[in-house]
Amino acid sequence: MQELLPQEQINAWKERLAGHHHPMELAVDVLRAIQDHHGWVPDTGVELAAELLGTTPLRVEELATFYDKIYRRPVGRWVIHVCDSICCWSRGAEEVVGVLREQLGIGFGETSADGRFTLLPTCCLGACGEAPAMMIGLTTYGHLTAERIGEILAAHRREVGP
Amino acid sequence: MSNYPQVLFKNRRPGETVFLDAYVAAGGYAGLKKALKTMTPGEVTATVKAAGLRGRGGAGFVTGLKWSFFPADHPGEKYLVCNGDEMEPGTYKDRQLLLADPHQLIEGMLIAAYALQVPVGYIFLRYAYEDCARVVEGALAEARRAGYLGPNILGSGFSCELRLHRSAGRYILGEETALLNGLEGRRPNPRSKPPFPAQKGLFGKPTTVNNVETLANVPHILVHGADWYQGLALTEKSAGTKLFGLSGHLNRTPCVELPLGVPLGEVITEHGGGVRQGRAFKACLPGGASTPFLTRAHWDLPMDFDALAAAHSRLGTACVTVFDEGTCMVAATLNLNRFFARESCGWCTPCRDGLAMVSWLLEKIETGRGVQDDIAMLQDQLRNISGRSFCALAEGAMGPVEALLRLFMDELEDHVKKGRCPFR
Ligand code: SF4
Ligand code: FES
Numbered sequence: 201m202q203e204l205l206p207q208e209q210i211n212a213w214k215e216r217l218a219g220h221h222h223p224m225e226l227a228v229d230v231l232r233a234i235q236d237h238h239g240w241v242p243d244t245g246v247e248l249a250a251e252l253l254g255t256t257p258l259r260v261e262e263l264a265t266f267y268d269k270i271y272r273r274p275v276g277r278w279v280i281h282v283c284d285s286i287c288c289w290s291r292g293a294e295e296v297v298g299v300l301r302e303q304l305g306i307g308f309g310e311t312s313a314d315g316r317f318t319l320l321p322t323c324c325l326g327a328c329g330e331a332p333a334m335m336i337g338l339t340t341y342g343h344l345t346a347e348r349i350g351e352i353l354a355a356h357r358r359e360v361g362p
Numbered sequence: 363m364s365n366y367p368q369v370l371f372k373n374r375r376p377g378e379t380v381f382l383d384a385y386v387a388a389g390g391y392a393g394l395k396k397a398l399k400t401m402t403p404g405e406v407t408a409t410v411k412a413a414g415l416r417g418r419g420g421a422g423f424v425t426g427l428k429w430s431f432f433p434a435d436h437p438g439e440k441y442l443v444c445n446g447d448e449m450e451p452g453t454y455k456d457r458q459l460l461l462a463d464p465h466q467l468i469e470g471m472l473i474a475a476y477a478l479q480v481p482v483g484y485i486f487l488r489y490a491y492e493d494c495a496r497v498v499e500g501a502l503a504e505a506r507r508a509g510y511l512g513p514n515i516l517g518s519g520f521s522c523e524l525r526l527h528r529s530a531g532r533y534i535l536g537e538e539t540a541l542l543n544g545l546e547g548r549r550p551n552p553r554s555k556p557p558f559p560a561q562k563g564l565f566g567k568p569t570t571v572n573n574v575e576t577l578a579n580v581p582h583i584l585v586h587g588a589d590w591y592q593g594l595a596l597t598e599k600s601a602g603t604k605l606f607g608l609s610g611h612l613n614r615t616p617c618v619e620l621p622l623g624v625p626l627g628e629v630i631t632e633h634g635g636g637v638r639q640g641r642a643f644k645a646c647l648p649g650g651a652s653t654p655f656l657t658r659a660h661w662d663l664p665m666d667f668d669a670l671a672a673a674h675s676r677l678g679t680a681c682v683t684v685f686d687e688g689t690c691m692v693a694a695t696l697n698l699n700r701f702f703a704r705e706s707c708g709w710c711t712p713c714r715d716g717l718a719m720v721s722w723l724l725e726k727i728e729t730g731r732g733v734q735d736d737i738a739m740l741q742d743q744l745r746n747i748s749g750r751s752f753c754a755l756a757e758g759a760m761g762p763v764e765a766l767l768r769l770f771m772d773e774l775e776d777h778v779k780k781g782r783c784p785f786r
Contacts, residue, residue, distance in 0.1 A: 222546065222547075222565055224546060224547025225527070225545060225546060225547055226547070228527075228529060228530050228544075228547070232528070232530065253547070262549040263547065263548075263549060266532060266549055266550060266707075267529070267530035267531050267532055268530075268531040268532060269489045270530050284697075284700075284701075285452075285651070285697070286451045286452060286610075286647070286651055286683055286694065286697055286698055287451060287452055287683055289694075290609075290610045290611060290683065290685060290689070290694070291610070291611075322531070323451065323701050323705060324451035324452070324453075324701075325490045326448055326449070326453070326454040326456075326488070326491060327454060327457075328451065328452050328454045328607060328609040328681070328683070329458075329607060329608065329609055329615040331615070335490060338492040339492075340490065
């Protein structure tokens with residue numbers, strides 16, 4: 201298993217948090233840093249974040265389980281958040297989900313056999329003018345069609361993950 | 363197509379972001395200079411109040427009035443927070459604004475910070491707006507280098523820091539007290555009011571929360587004056603322009619800047635290119651997922667705060683989502699309600715349990731298993747939930763449900779009578 205956060209990043213966080221009036225303001229950033237490096241936030245990640253922030257693991261857990269973009273379970277290399285809110289729904293989100301399920305061979309909450317993709321529903325991505333839309337990592341893709349989805353997935357498959 | 367004055371989008375170019383040089387060349391930061399060099403903080407607030415600017419985040423509260431409640435003379439720590447959470451389905455205008463012209467927000471925040479005598483401001487951005495976050499980061503760095511941001515701004519003696527906060531998803535963070543909890547690194551449930559944020563907000567200090575588009579209007583008001591701003595709107599009692607984010611069954615779904623008071627029918631036919639595939643217009647959400655539906659009967663309705671309230675709806679964020687004649691309104695309402703049920707923070711029972719119940723009832727009816735009693739139960743839930751929840755989320759969630767019962771009762775009954783969805 202990959203380390204939670206490289207030592208130099210831990211040191212950098214310690215320094216940054218020590219000079220901060222309200223370290224907890226950075227709680228989400230610390231969780232996101234651990235997730236960026238480790239892929240998801242395990243119990244030990246919650247503990248590390250608590251230690252860095254000078255708070256209790258429970259306080260961190262309250263946050264980690266609240267936000268839907270913090271993953272408390274293992275996920276694939278890429279998490280696909282496909283929008284099922286009203287604008288995307290009105291422009292074919294249900295079909296888009298069908299295409300994703302078929303092309304990935306998984307349902308919501310599952311990870312593809314090659315470990316590359318996890319599929320999750322999400323509420324509105326703020327891309328309603330380009331509906332239907334989905335987000336992979338921090339990138340939003342709009343105007344989805346079966347063909348475009350195929351191209352996007354293929355491009356991600358070509359990229360070699362760490 | 364009507365050519366209306368462009369204020370917030372005047373510098374917008376497709377696919378481009380206006381950064382500092384171009385912003386200043388187009389007259390940017392003149393409002394900040396004017397405020398710092400020629401006006402007292404009280405005069406700035408009075409000008410914004412006289413302009414009649416109302417919050418562009420959904421609730422539509424008068425911005426200058428909100429500022430006038432703020433204890434600007436309170437010594438020590440106080441905060442200004444920009445609410446860039448924008449997670450209401452259908453609403454994406456702030457993203458368009460930030461990507462096109464981010465310095466408007468920064469300038470607006472600095473002017474607001476001066477009016478409120480606030481030394482620190484936060485820009486709270488949702489997870490999905492990473493593109494905006496990068497643009498805002500770049501613009502903040504530029505503003506700092508140019509002396510618009512930081513200590514002793516433009517030699518005026520006024521100092522202000524602005525910080526960017528990235529969030530990690532959840533609609534409830536758009537509620538201002540939940541947002542403050544989120545910023546503080548607490549579990550983001552809403553707080554009980556009073557005390558209101560103006561007295562006890564972020565880190566227990568006086569705080570004002572304003573939406574992105576609201577703050578972006580402020581520099582223009584200072585440069586051109588309150589009367590000019592009032593005159594931009596098409597209806598007597600409203601003021602200014604508004605960003606309309608179009609979506610749903612339209613031929614075109616752009617985000618456009620139109621005067622407040624523009625008729626709904628014009629928004630749909632001229633700016634959205636009409637309903638797609640030549641179909642007839644059936645209904646729309648005028649301003650996001652929590653605003654009660656409008657129908658063909660509202661075609662000539664001016665899109666402003668008062669006219670929409672009179673039509674039993676709300677202007678909300680003025681992001682219009684259109685449904686064509688082939689749309690099942692029960693299915694649409696079910697989709698909307700599932701969103702709210704999922705995004706409920708779970709703090710209070712009417713919302714946590716009530717919305718789940720409403721989703722269950724709507725799903726039962728939509729899938730042809732509904733009985734007449736289920737419609738009556740929906741009506742009960744409307745009474746049980748509305749006005750009884752801890753924050754406005756549940757109330758907003760019931761907006762479309764209330765409109766469904768009021769405007770589309772025939773469709774609900776048709777589902778029950780036929781034992782299936784008549785649109786499938
Ligand atoms: S109304 Fe819903 S979102 Fe608001 S406090 Fe209650 S449970 Fe939370
Ligand atoms: S409804 Fe899907 S991006 Fe807004």
